[in-house]
Amino acid sequence: MISTVERRFWARETSTEWWDHIIMEVWDDEQWLQNFRMRKATFMELCEELAPTLRRKDTRLRAALPVEKRVAIAIWKLATPDSYRSVGNQFGVGKSTIGIVLMQVCRDINRILLRRTMTLGNVQDIVDGFAQMGFPNCGGAINGTHIPILAPPHLASEYINRKGYFSMILQALVDHCGHFIDINTGWPGKVHDAPIFRNTGLFWKMQAGTFSPDRKITVGDVEMPIVILGDPAYPLMPWLMKLYTGKLDRSKDWFNYRLSRCRMTVECAFG
Template identity: 40%
Template sequence: MHPVPIQKRVAVAIYKLASNVEFHDVANLFGIGTSTACDIFWEVCEALCKMRKDFVKRPKTIAEMEAITTGFERKSGFPMCGGALDGTHIPIIAPASYPTDFYNRKGWYSVILQGLVAHNYCFLDFDVGWPGKCHDSYVFECSRLCRKMEEGTFFPPIRKNINGVEVPIMIVADSAYSLASNIMKPFPEGTARGPRAAFNACLSRARIHVEHAFGRLKVLHNFCEMQNVAYQELNEDVMDQPEAVPEQNDVPAFSPAEQIREALVAYINS
């Protein structure tokens, strides 16, 4: 009996992941035995999990960190940006247990994928599996990434003096998230005029990297990016839109986070 080629093994796993059909249906489609299809699926999944450390990793050295911040500033004009953060919904079949928890605001069942993306569209971190009903900010607050950001252990400890304010490495996010010293979000639309509007536009140019990465998302995503696999850009109309949430004054006036944001406003408009 001839072994199943690697290309076919990957195709079996991808088809199963994408369709969630029974293994005997997958086996019939690919002309292999049901037990073989099951074994192949789990072998490929295990291999993909092992590859995570090679293809999804945070910057650990100052040189790696500066390559990302420089990349973001060159492409968007936003300084000291270490990554763009957002969540996206992955469609699923309604689970038997607690299905309403997975029914999202868009009107279908999903789990949430939270991703942190660098300037080159590669993922630095991800967290997947939260019920679709959860809010993006809740997912972040419960994530390992949030804890490491609060502890100051996710990025190398680099700071830059911008207009008299010590600015750390930050991640950029949309208005669904809470403002913090290392998490920058836009000003509310009603107050974003003049220099603040320019700040919002600059932040958006940096943040859009995560939207584009979600649009390009596929199995072996970072591998494809590193191998320069050709890709046809998606229409931005199909991108996830930020969750609609009421704007809140979630940070006291003159807090460290507000001081950093105002310093960035001045820097971007200088």
């Protein structure tokens, strides 16, 4: 004899009052900036851009999450150190939903918006900005940072960085204001910055002279192209400057000071 058990669909009771009425109706731009790192108008514009791919249909079991709520969940998680459980409680959804929504929104931003919004910007403004900080004909500062991750199920040892935790490396080039103008991510934490850099599109574009305009200045009797600034981990190139090492005279020490001052923009951007 086979007995059957009648099953019922259920879900824990949650509240969306905080999102529906407090955030969407009460918060002003200052509160949006503090918590979402953007104003409400910018947020709504982002939702409009992503709506065609993020919108889902209602089912017989439950209503689909609105696009605005999906984007808000992802931005909140990216902008704060809150756990999945904490974010889920805030927005009235399960913690597994937080993980799914976060990946969907990040994927669509990367696929739809990244190449449209990540641009070199006004090169002359960038060069002028770095010149005011002390370094001439500079088009950006480059560095890498480690993003902590959970131990991957395969090749885990490749992701342990020199500080002893699992990470993935983000390499970024920023302008004089700390705005990101080129990014590359995905390399395991164990890999050194130099080989990562040599395998990026930025390296090959700089090598070919196609990343920035061909604007040279003369320093002494040497023609200097637009350069980027890196730390000692990066290779010295005609278009990549890094610090002098060893015994320094006054001019080299002054060069190092100016380079370090400008390169701090990328450190501050990561911070």
